[in-house]
Amino acid sequence: MSESLRIAIAQQNFLVGDVVNNVSKIISIAEQARDELQADLVLFPELTLTGYPPEDLLLRSGLQHRVLDGLDRLMEVTNIAMLVGYPEVTDDGQFNSAGLIHDGQIHAVYRKQYLPNYSVFDEVRYFHEGTEATVFEFKGVSCGISICEDMWHPGVMAQSAEAGAQLMLNLNASPFHIDKWREREAAMRERLEEAAMPIVYCNMVGGQDELVFDGQSFVMAANGTVTQRAEPCVEGLYLAEFETGEQLKPVSGKVVAPLSVEASVYDVLVLGTRDYIEKNGFDGVVIGLSGGIDSALTLAIAVDAIGPERVEGVRMPSRYTADMSLEDAELEAKALGVECQTIAIEPAFNAFLDLLKNELEGKPWDTTEENIQARCRGILLMAVSNKKHKMVLTTGNKSEMSVGYCTLYGDMAGGYAPIKDVPKLLVYRLSEYRNSISAVIPQRVIDRPPSAELAPDQKDSDSLPPYEILDAVLEMYVEDDMCIEDIVAEGYDEEIVSRVTHLVIRNEYKRRQAPPGVRISRKAFGRDRRYPITSGYK
Numbered sequence: 200m201s202e203s204l205r206i207a208i209a210q211q212n213f214l215v216g217d218v219v220n221n222v223s224k225i226i227s228i229a230e231q232a233r234d235e236l237q238a239d240l241v242l243f244p245e246l247t248l249t250g251y252p253p254e255d256l257l258l259r260s261g262l263q264h265r266v267l268d269g270l271d272r273l274m275e276v277t278n279i280a281m282l283v284g285y286p287e288v289t290d291d292g293q294f295n296s297a298g299l300i301h302d303g304q305i306h307a308v309y310r311k312q313y314l315p316n317y318s319v320f321d322e323v324r325y326f327h328e329g330t331e332a333t334v335f336e337f338k339g340v341s342c343g344i345s346i347c348e349d350m351w352h353p354g355v356m357a358q359s360a361e362a363g364a365q366l367m368l369n370l371n372a373s374p375f376h377i378d379k380w381r382e383r384e385a386a387m388r389e390r391l392e393e394a395a396m397p398i399v400y401c402n403m404v405g406g407q408d409e410l411v412f413d414g415q416s417f418v419m420a421a422n423g424t425v426t427q428r429a430e431p432c433v434e435g436l437y438l439a440e441f442e443t444g445e446q447l448k449p450v451s452g453k454v455v456a457p458l459s460v461e462a463s464v465y466d467v468l469v470l471g472t473r474d475y476i477e478k479n480g481f482d483g484v485v486i487g488l489s490g491g492i493d494s495a496l497t498l499a500i501a502v503d504a505i506g507p508e509r510v511e512g513v514r515m516p517s518r519y520t521a522d523m524s525l526e527d528a529e530l531e532a533k534a535l536g537v538e539c540q541t542i543a544i545e546p547a548f549n550a551f552l553d554l555l556k557n558e559l560e561g562k563p564w565d566t567t568e569e570n571i572q573a574r575c576r577g578i579l580l581m582a583v584s585n586k587k588h589k590m591v592l593t594t595g596n597k598s599e600m601s602v603g604y605c606t607l608y609g610d611m612a613g614g615y616a617p618i619k620d621v622p623k624l625l626v627y628r629l630s631e632y633r634n635s636i637s638a639v640i641p642q643r644v645i646d647r648p649p650s651a652e653l654a655p656d657q658k659d660s661d662s663l664p665p666y667e668i669l670d671a672v673l674e675m676y677v678e679d680d681m682c683i684e685d686i687v688a689e690g691y692d693e694e695i696v697s698r699v700t701h702l703v704i705r706n707e708y709k710r711r712q713a714p715p716g717v718r719i720s721r722k723a724f725g726r727d728r729r730y731p732i733t734s735g736y737k
Contacts, residue, residue: 202444205237206440207232241279245346249266311329318721318727319409343359343364343366357394369399373412374718375719376718399418402416406473411470416429467719468617473505481614485511490527491524507535512537596622597620597724602702605709619713619723620720668695677728707732
């Protein structure tokens with residue numbers, strides 16, 4: 200045996216579908232690992248060449264042609280081995296595969312055996328299951344290969360050990376949700392009960408529509424100790440070294456401490472927002488600033504994502520907008536260095552009321568007039584978006600989206616919704632966290648009761664239960680799939696629970712028309728939670 204094995208963990212951000220540039224990036228990273236880290240092998244994330252998840256791009260023959268061309272380019276790289284993920288088309292179907300490329304050849308291919316088909320995953324739609332272990336000899340070490348979901352189930356680890364593996368190399372595209380890092384490491388320790396060998400866990404990083412991959416790649420020794428953990432939410436190339444004496448042992452490296460819930464969620468929101476803007480080629484963003492906490496947090500996320508010079512705020516006061524709301528919105532913009540415009544909606548609102556006077560005559564003031572105000576604002580923001588090539592960021596949170604406390608074609612109008620999976624109480628916690636870095640959200644915004652300001656002296660509590668109750672009920676109903684009876688058994692008022700659950704069901708049609716946004720929970724609306732709009736279920 201040689202004295203050591205040096206593996207570079209490529210925790211990297213790839214653009215879905217951009218095979219040509221992804222391959223160029225793989226080559227650059229491999230050469231860096233070879234020349235700067237003196238690595239023997241580079242471990243890349245799952246489906247490296249296509250990015251993850253490529254979804255129905257996998258059904259296009261053109262994508263496969265680019266993958267084959269990309270593999271040919273990778274085989275031209277010399278003096279460094281690469282373990283890369285790619286979709287492999289064979290006579291037996293398409294597989295989610297990983298190939299060891301070295302010295303002009305693909306020396307070994309592994310086909311993913313467990314295909315996730317739950318939550319945000321749809322791999323059964325595209326791939327066939329592999330059945331066999333793949334173990335290759337490299338520098339005197341027998342290395343097994345596994346891909347993401349394989350390591351969440353018993354079998355593949357033991358199968359690889361039976362085939363002689365001493366080290367498990369695991370390619371991943373594991374998306375973030377709160378405390379996911381803890382779940383990953385616990386799952387790997389369960390696999391060590393099947394076969395005690397070190398694991399190198401390489402996870403993707405970056406945003407892809409609603410999903411964010413947070414990295415946090417790690418090395419785990421055969422006894423379950425994490426000997427190395429990478430930074431969250433940033434690209435990096437990390438050297439993992441193994442002593443190859445009588446027993447293969449990882450050399451201890453830097454173990455980055457996990458972040459708090461607030462810090463980890465905030466970083467994911469920033470990363471997801473940045474990648475959606477950058478990967479889709481937007482010049483910047485525009486945000487309606489109400490002076491409330493949701494738009495304040497969204498503004499901070501946007502500035503931290505792409506810088507203040509590419510963010511524009513717009514204040515759009517109405518007859519119901521409090522002076523303090525205008526003042527606080529201006530303070531937020533100044534604190535973050537953002538240009539802020541003011542466009543009063545009163546002339547447009549009056550014009551719409553005049554146009555509709557025959558339709559509205561004799562009928563009491565209700566949400567119709569409230570929604571007209573919100574839609575006036577939506578028109579203004581979209582006009583700024585069109586003229587200045589800036590995407591509108593919407594500011595609705597998960598609590599509002601759940602119960603439909605939002606206006607179609609009004610405050611829901613936009614291209615991306617950074618906090619759409621963030622419950623209201625977490626919005627407050629994230630705002631406090633962001634202020635602990637630098638004070639950018641006025642304390643009065645955090646302290647004052649939230650209000651849509653679409654009617655005189657309006658407060659959210661006029662229409663909704665207190666957020667302490669609403670968020671708890673929503674978590675049980677939306678994320679835990681608990682029924683009304685079970686939620687009531689937890690001590691919640693049956694009338695409130697029934698009302699909240701009715702609103703969730705009733706407003707599915709609104710959520711279908713909402714822009715995408717960052718997923719941070721175990722069950723977000725959209726890819727995770729798929730309910731019919733038309734339903735007799737009560």
